[in-house]
Amino acid sequence: MFTFNKIPKAFLLFVSLLSLNSAHAETESCAYLSYNGADDWYPFFFREAQHTKGIASDAVNAAAAESGLSLAAKNSMPWKRQLLALKFGQLDIIAGATKTYQTEKHFVFSIPVSQAHLSVFTRRDSQLSINKIDDLKELRGVKLLGTSFTQALDEFVLEKLVVDEAVSLASVFKMLQYGRVDYAFSYREAGARYIQKLGLNDQIENQPLNLSSDSIHVMVAKNNHCMGEIQQLFDQIKHLKETDKLDAIIQRYSMQASIMQDDAQ
Amino acid sequence: MKYNSLIAVILIPFAATVHHSYASYQTLIDSKDIETSSSKNLVKRFNSPASVSVLTAAQIKDQGVTSIAEALRLVPGVIVREQVNGQFDVSIRGFENAPRNEFLSENNSRSVLLMIDERPIFDYFQGGVFWETLPISIDDVDKIEVVRGAVSSMYGPNAALGVIHIKTKRPDSDKTETKITASLGDYGYQKAHVGVSGKNSLFAWRASGVSLTKDRYETTYYNVGANEYQSLQELKPSRGLAAYPNPERAQSNKAMSLSVYNEPERLVSYDITAYYQQSEVQKAYISSLSTPITTNKASSHALNIKLNAFDWNVRLSRHKGKQETIGFDELEYDYVTTQSLVEHEFKGAQWFIRPGIRYDQMQYDSELVQGQRTLHNAAFYTRSEFNSTKDFKLTASASLDQYSFPQEKYLSYELGFAQKIGHSSLARAGIQRANRSSFMYNSFFDLDLQVQLDPNSPIIDRYIFKGDKDVGLVTFNTLELGWREQLSFYNTLDVEVFFTRLDGYSNSLESPASNVVNNIRTTEKFLEKVPTKAEQIGATLDWHYLSDQWDFNAFVTFQQTQVIDQIESIKKPIAYENENSKASPQWYGGANMSWQLGSAWKLASNVYFMGRNETRLLQSQNSYKQGFRALANLTLLYDVYAHTKATFGIKNLSNNQDSQYFYTEKIKPSVFMQITAGF
Numbered sequence: 001m002f003t004f005n006k007i008p009k010a011f012l013l014f015v016s017l018l019s020l021n022s023a024h025a026e027t028e029s030c031a032y033l034s035y036n037g038a039d040d041w042y043p044f045f046f047r048e049a050q051h052t053k054g055i056a057s058d059a060v061n062a063a064a065a066e067s068g069l070s071l072a073a074k075n076s077m078p079w080k081r082q083l084l085a086l087k088f089g090q091l092d093i094i095a096g097a098t099k100t101y102q103t104e105k106h107f108v109f110s111i112p113v114s115q116a117h118l119s120v121f122t123r124r125d126s127q128l129s130i131n132k133i134d135d136l137k138e139l140r141g142v143k144l145l146g147t148s149f150t151q152a153l154d155e156f157v158l159e160k161l162v163v164d165e166a167v168s169l170a171s172v173f174k175m176l177q178y179g180r181v182d183y184a185f186s187y188r189e190a191g192a193r194y195i196q197k198l199g200l201n202d203q204i205e206n207q208p209l210n211l212s213s214d215s216i217h218v219m220v221a222k223n224n225h226c227m228g229e230i231q232q233l234f235d236q237i238k239h240l241k242e243t244d245k246l247d248a249i250i251q252r253y254s255m256q257a258s259i260m261q262d263d264a265q
Numbered sequence: 266m267k268y269n270s271l272i273a274v275i276l277i278p279f280a281a282t283v284h285h286s287y288a289s290y291q292t293l294i295d296s297k298d299i300e301t302s303s304s305k306n307l308v309k310r311f312n313s314p315a316s317v318s319v320l321t322a323a324q325i326k327d328q329g330v331t332s333i334a335e336a337l338r339l340v341p342g343v344i345v346r347e348q349v350n351g352q353f354d355v356s357i358r359g360f361e362n363a364p365r366n367e368f369l370s371e372n373n374s375r376s377v378l379l380m381i382d383e384r385p386i387f388d389y390f391q392g393g394v395f396w397e398t399l400p401i402s403i404d405d406v407d408k409i410e411v412v413r414g415a416v417s418s419m420y421g422p423n424a425a426l427g428v429i430h431i432k433t434k435r436p437d438s439d440k441t442e443t444k445i446t447a448s449l450g451d452y453g454y455q456k457a458h459v460g461v462s463g464k465n466s467l468f469a470w471r472a473s474g475v476s477l478t479k480d481r482y483e484t485t486y487y488n489v490g491a492n493e494y495q496s497l498q499e500l501k502p503s504r505g506l507a508a509y510p511n512p513e514r515a516q517s518n519k520a521m522s523l524s525v526y527n528e529p530e531r532l533v534s535y536d537i538t539a540y541y542q543q544s545e546v547q548k549a550y551i552s553s554l555s556t557p558i559t560t561n562k563a564s565s566h567a568l569n570i571k572l573n574a575f576d577w578n579v580r581l582s583r584h585k586g587k588q589e590t591i592g593f594d595e596l597e598y599d600y601v602t603t604q605s606l607v608e609h610e611f612k613g614a615q616w617f618i619r620p621g622i623r624y625d626q627m628q629y630d631s632e633l634v635q636g637q638r639t640l641h642n643a644a645f646y647t648r649s650e651f652n653s654t655k656d657f658k659l660t661a662s663a664s665l666d667q668y669s670f671p672q673e674k675y676l677s678y679e680l681g682f683a684q685k686i687g688h689s690s691l692a693r694a695g696i697q698r699a700n701r702s703s704f705m706y707n708s709f710f711d712l713d714l715q716v717q718l719d720p721n722s723p724i725i726d727r728y729i730f731k732g733d734k735d736v737g738l739v740t741f742n743t744l745e746l747g748w749r750e751q752l753s754f755y756n757t758l759d760v761e762v763f764f765t766r767l768d769g770y771s772n773s774l775e776s777p778a779s780n781v782v783n784n785i786r787t788t789e790k791f792l793e794k795v796p797t798k799a800e801q802i803g804a805t806l807d808w809h810y811l812s813d814q815w816d817f818n819a820f821v822t823f824q825q826t827q828v829i830d831q832i833e834s835i836k837k838p839i840a841y842e843n844e845n846s847k848a849s850p851q852w853y854g855g856a857n858m859s860w861q862l863g864s865a866w867k868l869a870s871n872v873y874f875m876g877r878n879e880t881r882l883l884q885s886q887n888s889y890k891q892g893f894r895a896l897a898n899l900t901l902l903y904d905v906y907a908h909t910k911a912t913f914g915i916k917n918l919s920n921n922q923d924s925q926y927f928y929t930e931k932i933k934p935s936v937f938m939q940i941t942a943g944f
Contacts, residue, residue, distance in 0.1 A: 080295055081813070084755055088813040101688040102754045140612075146294055146309055158655055162612050165307055166530070167299060174530035 030226035032070035033233070035060055035093035036085070039076050042193035043253035044096035044114060044216050047076065056096035058249045059113045060218055063236035069229055086221050092230070097219040108222055110234045111241060112215035114250055118149060119188035120207040121173070121195070126182060130207040136161050139182040142175045144168070147185065150212045169194055177203055185211070189253075297321045302410035302430040304660060305419060305619065305648055311749055314660050314681035314693045316342070316413040316761045316805070322406055322434070327859040327869040329900030329914035331448065331456070331937065333403050333431065334396045338873040339857050341759075341807040341820035342413045342427075344849055345873070346925040347917075347932050349558065350452055350515035351479040352548045353396055354926050357413055357427035358763065359849030363826045364770055364797045367835060367883045369549050369557055369927060372848075376701060376741065378416075378424035381431045382538065384569040384582045387423055389627040389640060390598055392704040395588070397548070398563045399431075400520045400540035402475035404446050404458040404941075407434040413805070414763065415699030415743045417677040418662035419648055421623060422702035425741040426765070435526060435536070436462040437469060443944055450914075450937025453480030453514070469528075474521040481515040481547065482935075486556040487928035489887050502555055508592035509547075509560045516546040533574040540567040549929050550590060557928050560591040576610045578621075598631035598705075608646075618649040623664075627705075634709035634732075642668045642702065656685035666700075670708045670734035675700050681745075689751035697743040700769070707771070707792055708734035715785070723784050733771070733792040740769040759807040767799040772883075775836045796841065801826040814861045821854030835883055850875035867902040880927045889928055894921040896932075908943035 037045030037056060045054040052073045064071045074091060085091035087106055098116070099109060120136070122128045130136060133153075137160055145165040148154060157163055164181060166172045169190070176184040177200055186194070188206060195204045218237060220230050240246040294309070296319075301307050303315035310319055318340045330336040334353035337343045344361075346354045354361070354372065361372045373393030379386045381401060388395055409431050416424045436442060441463035448456040455478050462471040485494040486506065497512050506512065520542040527534050543564040550559040565586025572579040582604045590596040608621025626641040646664035653659070663678040681695035710732035715725050747761040771794045779787040803824030810817040826849065830841040853875035860868045874895035881888035896919035903911045917934045925932055 078295070080754075080811070084811055085813040087755065090813045102751070106753065145299060145307060154655055158615060158652060160614055162614055164612075167294065167307060171530050174528060178528070178531045180530060180532055 030229050032072045033064070033092040033226060033229060034072045034074050034090075035095050036074040036077065036082050036091055037095040038079055041096060041190060043189045044116065052095075054096065055114045055249055055253050056216060056218060058252075059237055059240060059246055060093060060095045060233070062245060062249065063233050063240055066239070067229075067232045067236045069233060086219070089221065089223070089225065092220060092224060092226060093233075094219045096216055098214045098216060103219065106222060107219045109217035109219055110237045112217055113237060113241075113246060114216045115213045116190075116216055117188045117213050118153075118185060118211040119191060120209050120211065121176060121184045121186055121191050121204050122182065122207055123176060123179070124203055124205050128182065128207075130183065130209050132209065133211065134160075135209075136183060140164070140180075141183045141185060142166055142172050142181040143185040144172055149185075153212055170198075173198060173200065173204065183207075187214075296408065297324065300408075300410045302428060303412050303416075304650065306617070306650065311691060311751065311757075312658065312683060312685070314658060314683040314695055314747075315416075316745060316747060316763070318342070318411045318413075318807070320409040320411070322408065324857070324859075325403060325406060325409075326910075326912075326941075327867060327900065327902065328857060328871050329869065329898060329902075329912055329916070329937075329939075330403055331454070331916075332396075333399060333401075333406065333409070336403060336406070336409060337411070337429065338855055339818075339871060340409070340411045341854065342761075342805045342822050343411065344853055344875065346875075348549045348924075348926045348929040349547045350454075350482050350930075350932075350935075351477075352516060352546050354549070355394070355396065355429075356849065357411070357429075358765070358803060358822065359801060359824050359826055360426055360765070360767065360799065362848035362880050362882075363799050363801075363846035364767075364772075364828045364831055365846075365848070365881055365883050367773065368551065369882070370551065372880075376423065376425040376739075378420055378428045379431070380420065380428060382433055382536070382569060383430075383571065383580060384567070384584075385421065385423075385604060386584075388588070388600075389602065389702065389704055390588070390600070390629055390631070391706045392423070392701060395561070395563065397516060397518060397544045397546040397561070398542055398565060398586075400522055400542035400565070400567065401431070401433055402456075402458050402473070402477070402520060404444075404460060404475065405433045405473050405522070406431055408432040413761070414679075414695060414745055415677065415697035415741050415765075416662075416679065417699030418646060418664040418679045418697070421625065421644065421664070422642070422666060422675075422677075422700055422738075425699040425701055425739075433522075433524070433538075434460065434462075434471060435469070435524070436471060437464065437528065438462070439464055444908075444941065445943075446939060446941045448937055448939040451935050452482055452933070453478055454935070454937055456939075467527075468525050470523070470525050472521070472523045475519070477516070477518045479515045480513050482930050482933040484513055485930075486512075486558055487924070487930075488555055489557070489885075489928065490555060492887075500555060502592075505551070505559045505590070505592035506556070512547075514545070514547070516544065518542070518544045518546075529573070534572075536569075536571040538569045540569070541565075549927055551593070551596075558930075559593070562589040562591060563587065576612070578608045578610070578619075579606070581605045595632045598629050598633075600630070601628045602626065615653065616649065616651040618647060620645070620647040622646075629705045631705070633712065634705050635711045638705055638709045640669055640703055640705065640708065642666050658683045660695075668703060668738070670703050671737060672735070673737070675738060675740070691747075691749040693745075693747040693749070695743075695745045695747075697745070698740065699743075700738045700740045703734070703736075703738060707732050707736065710792070724781055725785050726778075727785050727787045729787065729789045730773070731789075731791045736771045736792055736794055737769045739767060739771075742766045755811040757809045759809075760804065762804045763802070765801045767801075770795055770797040770799075772797070772832055773835060774832075774839060777837060790835070795832060795839070796830045797832060798829040799826055799846065800829070815858060817856070817858045819854070819856040821852060823852045824849065825851060832883060847877070847879040848881070850878040852876045865904045869900040869902070870897060872897045887928070889924075889926075891923055891925065892921060894919060894923075894925065905940075906942075910941045912937075912939040912941070914938070 044056045141163045172184050303313045303317040338345045344356045375392040379394045413427045444460045446458040458475040460473040488495045522540045524538040526536040545562045549557045567584040569582040584602045587599050604625045606623040610619045623644040628639045630637040644666040648662045651659045660681040666675050677699045679697045683693040712730040715727045743765040745763045750758045774793050775790040805822040807820040826846040831844045833840045855873040857871040879890045898916045900914040922931045
């Protein structure tokens with residue numbers, strides 16, 4: 001007769017069977033390399049119609065094709081989870097990442113595949129003209145919570161500017177749109193795409209001021225078990241750069257971005 | 266409501282066939298890493314000078330938690346003891362029954378402020394939180410932020426040991442979304458919850474409703490006199506339970522809410538919520554009877570209006586309701602609380618300062634306080650922060666509260682700093698002062714009754730009980746030191762050491778019976794200030810480890826509480842002695858793990874443990890001792906469709922099934938299943 005006491009044991013057995021079935025679905029071989037990237041980081045990595053796109057995604061795919069390596073795109077997942085998957089071998093490549101103190105401890109990086117340009121966005125009706133960072137004094141701005149710039153810029157922002165923080169890029173641009181702040185810090189291309197998505201092209205504009213540039217890399221774990229293949233991929237990215245093929249990829253997205261910029265202006 | 270769950274289950278197949286994508290924007294910061302409760306400002310939790318923990322809806326769902334109080338077992342530094350199925354006693358760090366009280370009703374989260382969307386939920390009759398009367402369900406919770414330490418300077422009195430801030434869901438989708446949850450389990454557990462949200466060009470809205478029932482784990486009650494559990498027939502209660510129609514039912518709750526709001530990023534934003542709830546529970550409330558369990562009924566409605574415009578923040582709330590303890594008409598009361606505040610933020614490059622004024626009025630109508638009574642307090646307060654460098658933050662809050670009773674001003678404050686050391690360490694410290702408010706019972710209790718104890722004697726005993734509206738307030742001073750270490754981006758350690766001192770204590774003291782005059786013998790029992798103090802020292806360790814497929818969080822708190830000049834008996838002449846309080850366990854904690862099994866399955870488990878503790882009440886012969894206890898819950902989740910999830914859970918697997926709280930009931934293992942469908 002089934003008694004209550006047997007439930008926990010039956011439950012644990014069931015779970016054990018499940019875990020046997022699902023654990024380590026990833027192959028230990030290097031027949032293919034899995035890759036992922038930030039969900040919506042135009043123009044470096046984004047998804048359209050279930051396909052990965054962007055400069056970093058295209059660079060990785062082009063380099064893999066040239067090297068004869070097979071790639072498999074993973075499904076969208078939160079950024080922190082991607083870092084963990086990379087660290088623990090469930091993911092081989094993150095296409096599109098900047099170097100930080102923490103990531104440099106655990107991961108290795110390709111040569112830069114592109115640059116992200118930190119820029120300033122304002123409302124058109126404010127008719128502000130921001131040509132130098134001092135023009136932001138006396139104004140109120142917003143940035144994504146936790147965003148860090150160059151050390152000099154960080155110090156200037158802390159000491160001279162009044163800057164709110166928001167939890168998402170959507171909040172950043174809504175605060176600007178609704179007049180809570182006078183300007184917003186964002187990467188230029190990501191911001192342009194975002195205001196296009198929100199249909200704010202006629203309300204928000206991108207100022208010409210370029211505050212800083214961050215290098216965008218392809219990132220893999222230091223302890224990746226397919227380091228031979230990874231090295232081939234990195235070499236091939238270098239080759240793409242030397243043969244101007246990487247520039248062609250960047251150019252393709254720059255053209256799209258400039259169309260958006262024009263829309264935004 | 267037997268068929269609530271059945272109806273919801275029938276609806277689920279229809280719901281499951283409709284899929285659509287939800288708008289989501291990539292953010293590099295997890296929701297559990299940010300909070301606003303420690304400073305009234307959006308901050309990364311790691312950088313906060315305060316001892317703060319965050320519990321997200323996802324963590325709650327993964328762990329198969331079925332009530333808000335139970336969810337607090339997943340948070341470091343919180344002691345959660347189940348009294349009756351689904352009814353919990355909650356305290357932060359300890360200090361319940363230390364110093365020892367006369368009644369169980371005084372051990373009722375009295376020094377912890379619970380807030381729902383910034384609205385304090387507190388009962389001012391005897392002080393405390395009635396967890397069964399919350400007008401929301403666990404399914405409505407978006408986040409729970411728990412700040413340990415005194416934060417009265419920001420949130421008002423009674424946030425003396427911490428604040429538990431529940432934030433409810435505020436969807437922002439253009440589409441009308443419906444989520445239905447149906448749960449069934451043993452011991453009569455049935456829950457149906459519906460949440461519907463939408464948005465039009467003017468505002469967004471969310472409506473939710475829940476109906477929940479749970480039965481008791483057992484049908485017997487502890488007979489204090491006989492020192493054994495007995496059936497209701499054997500117990501023969503003269504009052505209270507004698508009038509209760511359903512001794513098997515542990516709780517029955519119904520609640521609904523409607524929120525109307527716009528986007529918080531707007532220049533003028535608002536959030537208006539109306540609530541209604543009714544509940545009937547069995548719980549530990551009156552300890553002076555044959556058994557500590559009574560049945561309490563409550564109904565209430567509330568309105569909370571929040572307005573933000575041009576850096577002004579205004580909140581107005583009104584809460585009206587009725588509390589009954591079945592069979593005790595004198596403990597019935599009606600109440601209306603009105604709470605309001607206005608604050609404005611001034612912001613500079615490295616600082617902000619947010620001064621404000623707050624006014625609270627609590628009106629209670631009860632036989633025990635001789636009719637309608639009102640307490641109110643007005644406060645000037647301010648919160649400010651200063652960042653001298655990117656790595657150093659100084660915080661300061663102060664609140665000067667003028668109370669109607671006692672007619673005195675009390676200052677509460679918080680001063681904290683956080684210094685980042687290198688890229689991955691943070692040292693923090695804080696000094697805090699806070700106080701409880703005055704309560705109706707303390708201030709206005711006034712009873713004069715005559716009883717003929719011996720029918721064969723002509724002597725009549727006259728008892729005069731009185732509160733004292735001028736007695737001082739209980740005050741807490743806390744010193745905290747903390748260290749956070751990001752060992753790697755997947756491995757974090759948080760350590761806090763705290764020292765808290767309680768003083769300003771008062772207690773009802775009984776004078777010896779007078780000589781007989783005209784056949785009347787008089788005994789007086791008045792609330793008086795006493796020299797009793799208590800000191801607590803402790804430490805909490807909280808370790809988070811994330812892997813690609815599983816998350817692990819383990820935490821433990823060690824604490825020692827010394828009561829200085831504890832009253833031995835309320836009968837005069839009073840004798841005092843120092844004692845090591847065992848009312849809160851000297852160590853307690855938990856471990857939570859969730860494990861992603863493939864793309865559709867997830868296994869979660871949590872363990873909660875506490876060391877020995879002993880509840881002793883003044884005037885009671887019986888103390889309640891409980892030994893080491895660990896209890897485990899297991900949950901298996903399965904994604905049936907994109908927005909349809911099934912949950913199977915086993916709860917309360919434990920080495921010790923004895924009552925967790927002063928002769929209430931034995932807590933038994935139970936199982937439940939739940940289906941949630943969104944469309």
